Amino acid sequence: AHLARIDAVDEKVHAFLHIDREGALAQARAVDAKKAAGEKLGPLAGVPLALKDIFTTEDMPTTVGSKILEGWIPPYDATLTKKLKAADVVILGKTNMDEFAMGSSTENSAYGPTGNPWDLTRIPGGSGGGSSAALAAYEAPLAIGTDTGGSIRQPAAVTGTVGVKPTYGGVSRYGMVAFSSSLDQGGPCARTVLDAALLHEAIAGHDPMDSTSIDAPVPPVVEAARNGSVEGMRVGVVKQFAGEGYQAGVVQRFNESVELLKSLGATIVELDCPSFDLALSAYYLIAPSECSSNLARFDAMRYGLRVGDDGTRSAEDVTALTREAGFGDEVKRRVILGTYALSSGYYDAYYGSAQKVRTLITQDFAKAFEQVDVIVSPTTPTTAFPIGERADDPMAMYLADLCTIPTNLAGNSAMSLPCGLAPEDGLPVGLQIIAPAMKDDRLYKVGAAVE
């Protein structure tokens, strides 16, 4: 049924970069056979899923939305891919994304943009726009995203779906193509809080292949999602997540959510987190710095594309020609920014200062979580903007992640879930819930209560 739905709508939506029709049907049949034989089935047996094209899959291409990896079939499955298979999930294919997960609209994909199913002329968010659009268009009931600065939560918000950035280290990064390793985190996308929890539990947990993976039990997210409540909880509202640039309808729906939380028994606490105003600046030094280092591996020798290798050119020239042809503008912008910020003489002024700001943000969160159990905010300052509107204005694009970035810098967990439509444009608004590290279950407890 989902393959038929993809056939019917994906030409317009363009959520998928690769559809694995035969693989999906084979997986589904294997589940049926297991069931018929009375074998034990995985927790998500037979449930179709759309996988962001940033996780390696040994039986499908992995492009990361880039020409530089066009046609590359990885020699191994990511830990997350393995866990999905072990859960008996049916992987439908790989979803569109901003190249190397850099962007907030999926317009930076080398394979063309994805449309927002609510209005195909608008962006589905990014970088994981394909995964969220697949959910919103009912092409898949579950999807996987990755969130470095908001790429699970912002697409969820603008497509009216649910997305969770787990605690950093909660889901293995082994086999997830690296953008900014200290910020990147894979996580679940779904249409309901409980579905997200079921997927979260299937993909989370310690992995010896990822040195930053946390060796502790997975927070009880499914139990929390089944027992939604905010009774007696202290919920923080941060002063810095408001003001100029916030759309009226987004603010209205957010304020209604706060009223709803109160009526359900939560106490609202106003919080001041001054360092959050610096988060965007710090992020756009740290993320490009790590990206410039991570993307050095695309040297025309190891993977995918190779341009100009005609026997007359040096390896260095072939690398330069390949990177020139294989990387898009935003990726090049970040590699240049990051290389500059890390270069001798500038390191302390830029990268060093950004790391100090990162510490201040972590401290602001720690202080906040002494007073509250969770923090709430709008997920994004605006609803989905038209495709093309911010494509030539990187700063305007970067502002889409104003409310999501502090969480990545601190490494804690956050969810976005729908909280209504903005009256002025009829488009979905996302409510963000933020919890301390390894307290991901609180996101689901609160999310299930207000869903």
Ligand code: GLN
């Ligand atoms: N939009 C942000 C960026 O462009 C976040 C991307 C992400 O979370 N992968 O870096």
